[in-house]
Amino acid sequence: MSEAAFLGLVAEIVRRRSGLTSLEAGILAALHLGLPADSRSFAKAVAVEHALVLRALAGLDEAGLVTLTGRDPRTQRTRYRASPDGLALTMPPGG
Numbered sequence: 750m751s752e753a754a755f756l757g758l759v760a761e762i763v764r765r766r767s768g769l770t771s772l773e774a775g776i777l778a779a780l781h782l783g784l785p786a787d788s789r790s791f792a793k794a795v796a797v798e799h800a801l802v803l804r805a806l807a808g809l810d811e812a813g814l815v816t817l818t819g820r821d822p823r824t825q826r827t828r829y830r831a832s833p834d835g836l837a838l839t840m841p842p843g844g
Contacts, residue, residue: 755782762838768812772797772805774838777814780831781839786818788827803827809835 755778762774769777772795779791788806792799806827809815814835819828831839 755779758782758839765838766814770805770808772801773809773814776802776805776809776829777831777835777839780815780829780835786829788829789824799825814838 755775758778758781759771759774762777763769763771766774775795776791779794780786784791784794788802789799791797792802803825806815806817806829810817810829814832815829816832817827817829820826
């Protein structure tokens with residue numbers, strides 16, 4: 750998927766759930782695209798500080814859009830997956 754298509758999906762997710770930040774929507778979009786579901790890899794892929802990704806994941810977890818599945822206590826690398834509600838935000842209307 751191209752960068753433009755990724756950003757389009759991010760914008761669509763934000764449109765569907767207006768309270769989400771672009772970073773939170775980007776995490777959901779990346780999950781939809783099958784990108785690695787860990788905070789450190791995502792942070793590196795989008796050139797964002799790891800701490801910001803961790804904060805975004807905490808918000809997504811609190812909103813019930815992702816489930817945190819593991820954390821390395823030393824590096825804080827966090828693994829996650831989309832919840833059913835999170836997946837629904839990435840699906841085309843009616844799909």
